[in-house]
Amino acid sequence: MLLEHVLGVPRAWLLAHDTDPLDPAACRRFEHLARLRRDGHPMAYLVGRREFMGHDFEVTPDVLIPRPETELLVETARECLRHRPRAAVLDLGTGSGAIAVSLALALPAAAVRATDASAAALAVARRNAERLGARVAFSQGDWYDALEPGQRFDLIVSNPPYVAAGDPHLSRGDLRFEPSAALTDGGDGLAALRAIIAGAPRWLAPGGSLWLEHGWDQAAAVRAGLAAAGFSGVASRRDLAGTERISGGSL
Numbered sequence: 001m002l003l004e005h006v007l008g009v010p011r012a013w014l015l016a017h018d019t020d021p022l023d024p025a026a027c028r029r030f031e032h033l034a035r036l037r038r039d040g041h042p043m044a045y046l047v048g049r050r051e052f053m054g055h056d057f058e059v060t061p062d063v064l065i066p067r068p069e070t071e072l073l074v075e076t077a078r079e080c081l082r083h084r085p086r087a088a089v090l091d092l093g094t095g096s097g098a099i100a101v102s103l104a105l106a107l108p109a110a111a112v113r114a115t116d117a118s119a120a121a122l123a124v125a126r127r128n129a130e131r132l133g134a135r136v137a138f139s140q141g142d143w144y145d146a147l148e149p150g151q152r153f154d155l156i157v158s159n160p161p162y163v164a165a166g167d168p169h170l171s172r173g174d175l176r177f178e179p180s181a182a183l184t185d186g187g188d189g190l191a192a193l194r195a196i197i198a199g200a201p202r203w204l205a206p207g208g209s210l211w212l213e214h215g216w217d218q219a220a221a222v223r224a225g226l227a228a229a230g231f232s233g234v235a236s237r238r239d240l241a242g243t244e245r246i247s248g249g250s251l
């Protein structure tokens with residue numbers, strides 16, 4: 001993959017040219033990337049790309065690398081909106097734009113809004129929307145502060161930071177290289193989820209829904225938070241590994 005990236009060629013080309021000499025600049029670039037990979041840098045950051053929902057997203061160290069588990073949130077959102085193609089949708093904490101852009105591409109008549117606290121992440125998300133031809137309106141701010149008063153959404157989705165501060169996973173694998181603000185709320189892991197749930201009733205249209213991605217052990221807490229905030233039909237859905245990975249409900 002690194003050699004494909006350095007030379008800008010597909011794998012089939014490499015196989016067909018396996019005895020061609022590498023030019024010295026390409027060789028140096030490959031060796032540099034291979035060293036970073038050996039040091040644990042995520043492949044997605046080294047090649048600057050990650051596939052999500054069948055689309056090729058640019059990723060940089062300013063954004064979380066989109067995870068396959070998050071596709072469950074996008075699929076659930078699509079089901080939720082199957083009779084409302086013109087719905088107003090909000091993605092809070094959009095990162096690379098993976099969720100918002102995938103939804104905008106699947107539902108071209110929907111009005112998709114996406115926010116993030118990070119200007120650097122929003123720059124990546126904007127480039128992804130433009131390159132993939134998705135119509136998404138972006139804005140920066142702390143959760144709902146990025147919105148104009150009076151707006152209403154039929155669906156709010158979010159994959160917020162939900163790892164507790166001090167969780168040993170933060171110092172392992174790819175997570176070591178991802179933005180800390182994308183991973184942890186700096187507290188018990190439920191702070192961002194609580195803030196999003198608490199604010200949602202003000203921004204949802206009557207009958208609107210909220211769906212959230214969360215950690216493997218947070219489903220019961222998120223369901224309780226949703227019920228306490230007045231949501232009905234509260235439920236969780238499991239990912240392919242059988243883990244309760246997303247929870248949501250409707251007003």
Ligand SMILES: C[S@@+](CC[C@H](N)C(=O)[O-])C[C@H]1O[C@@H](n2cnc3c(N)ncnc32)[C@H](O)[C@@H]1O
Nearest residue numbers: 064066093094095116117118142143159160182
């Ligand atoms: C787990 S990442 C999710 C990124 C993307 N939605 C995805 O699923 O790949 C969480 C995102 O929330 C953003 N974020 C963290 N705290 C925030 C806040 N207080 N307000 C808005 N966005 C925030 C981070 O910058 C990050 O992009």
